[in-house]
Amino acid sequence: MERKVFWLTFTFLGVVADFVLPLWWALGAVIPIFAFSWWLAYRSGWF
Numbered sequence: 001m002e003r004k005v006f007w008l009t010f011t012f013l014g015v016v017a018d019f020v021l022p023l024w025w026a027l028g029a030v031i032p033i034f035a036f037s038w039w040l041a042y043r044s045g046w047f
Contacts, residue, residue, distance in 0.1 A: 006041035010034060 010033060017029045041047060 001047050002041045005047050006037050009040055010037040013037065 013033045013036070014030065017026045017033060020026075021029060
């Protein structure tokens with residue numbers, strides 16, 4: 001379940017960043033999106 005939540009949030013936020021932000025900002029946003037998705041899925045204790 002945690003892996004599914006991680007990949008769903010990472011993919012969703014990545015696609016949103018691609019459409020909302022310019023190219024270089026979207027590429028730079030991958031690291032914070034990865035960190036947030038990892039925290040949400042594995043460390044938050046919600047899943």
